[in-house]
Amino acid sequence: MVIVGGGKAGARAAIAFRDNGYGGPVTLxxxxxxxxxxxxxxxxxxxxxxxxxxxVYLLDAVMxxxxxxxxxxxxxxVSIDKVAQTVTLSDGRxxxxxxxxxxxxxxxxxxxxxxAERALALRNFSDAVEIRNSFMPAKNIAIIGGGFIGxxxxxxxxxxxxxVTVIEAQPRILMRGVAGELARIIMARHEAAGNVILTxxxxxxxxxxxxxxxxxxxxxxxxxxxxxxxxxxxxxxxxADLALDNGIACDDSMRTSDPHIFAVGDCCSFPHPxxxxxxxxxxxxxxxxxxxxxxVENMLGGTRVYEAVPWFWSDQFDLTLQIxxxxxxxxxxxxxxxxxxxxxxxxxxxxxxxxxASGIGRGNSIARxxxxxxxxxxxxxKPDAAVLADGASQLKALLRP
Amino acid sequence: MSQWIExxxxxxxxxxDVMRFDHKGQTFAIYHSPNNKxxxxxxxxxxxxxxxxxxxxxxxIIECPKHNGRFDYRNGxxxxxxxxVNLKSYPAKVEAGKVMIDLG
Numbered sequence: 001m002v003i004v005g006g007g008k009a010g011a012r013a014a015i016a017f018r019d020n021g022y023g024g025p026v027t028l029x030x031x032x033x034x035x036x037x038x039x040x041x042x043x044x045x046x047x048x049x050x051x052x053x054x055x056v057y058l059l060d061a062v063m064x065x066x067x068x069x070x071x072x073x074x075x076x077x078v079s080i081d082k083v084a085q086t087v088t089l090s091d092g093r094x095x096x097x098x099x100x101x102x103x104x105x106x107x108x109x110x111x112x113x114x115x116a117e118r119a120l121a122l123r124n125f126s127d128a129v130e131i132r133n134s135f136m137p138a139k140n141i142a143i144i145g146g147g148f149i150g151x152x153x154x155x156x157x158x159x160x161x162x163x164v165t166v167i168e169a170q171p172r173i174l175m176r177g178v179a180g181e182l183a184r185i186i187m188a189r190h191e192a193a194g195n196v197i198l199t200x201x202x203x204x205x206x207x208x209x210x211x212x213x214x215x216x217x218x219x220x221x222x223x224x225x226x227x228x229x230x231x232x233x234x235x236x237x238x239x240a241d242l243a244l245d246n247g248i249a250c251d252d253s254m255r256t257s258d259p260h261i262f263a264v265g266d267c268c269s270f271p272h273p274x275x276x277x278x279x280x281x282x283x284x285x286x287x288x289x290x291x292x293x294x295x296v297e298n299m300l301g302g303t304r305v306y307e308a309v310p311w312f313w314s315d316q317f318d319l320t321l322q323i324x325x326x327x328x329x330x331x332x333x334x335x336x337x338x339x340x341x342x343x344x345x346x347x348x349x350x351x352x353x354x355x356x357a358s359g360i361g362r363g364n365s366i367a368r369x370x371x372x373x374x375x376x377x378x379x380x381x382k383p384d385a386a387v388l389a390d391g392a393s394q395l396k397a398l399l400r401p
Numbered sequence: 402m403s404q405w406i407e408x409x410x411x412x413x414x415x416x417x418d419v420m421r422f423d424h425k426g427q428t429f430a431i432y433h434s435p436n437n438k439x440x441x442x443x444x445x446x447x448x449x450x451x452x453x454x455x456x457x458x459x460x461x462i463i464e465c466p467k468h469n470g471r472f473d474y475r476n477g478x479x480x481x482x483x484x485x486v487n488l489k490s491y492p493a494k495v496e497a498g499k500v501m502i503d504l505g
């Protein structure tokens with residue numbers, strides 16, 4: 001078995017082969033030299049902790065050895081021979097495979113504006129270290145893009161005493177996938193910390209000490225960061241002539257158009273049975289992990305369908321936002337108010353089926369209820385709106401027939 | 402050596418639920434199982450030190466509110482990735498309507 005990609009999905013897959021009792025050879029190929037590490041801390045603790053950051057390893061050398069997984073770090077997989085069932089690495093090595101798992105992830109999109117080469121982007125541990133070292137107190141930081149990466153870095157920069165401006169081309173931050181009511185709370189929290197958020201404004205060029213906006217304004221910028229989304233890394237799949245559709249196209253068992261090749265995580269798209277087989281591509285930590293587990297079982301002859309409800313979180317300052325399901329499919333919203341100003345929006349479709357939940361609060365105040373709502377989404381349930389709206393009600397009771 | 406301390410009344414935690422309990426700088430999670438027994442473990446997830454009392458109890462499993470790491474709270478056993486280190490568990494009992502735990 002060969003895994004290409006040393007992120008969360010690749011690491012989880014390596015563990016899953018052994019959890020499933022597979023005793024044959026497992027090779028994990030990563031174009032990073034570091035052993036697989038966790039990415040969520042890169043925008044937060046790795047930037048803000050007093051101590052110099054260390055990677056948070058998902059598989060350290062001891063675990064790799066005890067799992068008997070061969071790690072080929074700093075090795076790029078450049079081509080696949082589907083007939084011979086081999087992967088070729090950039091150094092010419094050929095790895096034979098019975099089944100191949102592509103977990104190649106996504107890469108930050110690049111700005112096309114003049115001066116774009118000045119902009120930093122965050123994906124890897126080394127990016128985080130570079131960004132951390134640039135976030136010196138009183139520096140002017142311009143962040144292009146009011147999405148999750150941009151906003152988490154903006155919060156981290158504020159904690160380090162920087163002057164932060166976030167520039168978002170859309171009319172508001174978090175336009176894609178986050179309800180306006182939540183986005184407003186996040187925006188207010190940033191502003192309370194002194195961050196400036198400019199919306200509805202494109203940039204025209206990046207200069208040595210500033211960013212020029214399309215409306216003629218200039219934003220002082222010692223450091224520029226681009227957080228404008230990520231594109232699936234599909235070059236290897238493309239070379240192998242695998243079907244692509246907003247990423248590597250998989251079926252609901254995470255199998256690609258080749259029966260011996262599977263794909264998981266940020267790099268792939270798949271039909272979701274809970275949402276009428278809508279094709280989704282998710283860039284989320286838990287999705288990467290859960291898909292790897294399903295794919296590995298299927299690579300070993302199983303017939304599992306991936307149907308985990310999408311879920312992710314974002315931490316900014318003392319706030320945690322969590323989104324489960326597909327709020328964008330909702331036609332109406334029921335607000336569930338919890339203690340200490342925390343709340344969850346329950347998104348219902350036209351048939352009053354719960355299709356998503358999005359909540360915000362301090363610490364983990366919304367976690368338990370979002371988790372229960374996520375389970376209700378997975379059960380395709382049509383919960384009583386009055387129960388959802390009552391923050392004191394026990395959502396657990398709705399799960400029982 | 403046993404060192405039993407009183408935590409709360411039996412009605413202070415719903416069945417199939419969890420409560421945080423802090424004592425002398427240590428934090429614990431106290432569980433009331435669906436079959437009406439009480440259990441105690443360390444209060445912080447072994448993965449990223451998150452308070453488990455904010456998590457969800459389903460049957461005999463506590464799920465961490467941050468990354469869904471799961472433990473069997475009866476013995477603290479980690480139930481798979483992302484958690485691989487067991488939780489320390491403590492004996493618990495009910496006496497005269499009070500939940501007691503033994504810090505040993």
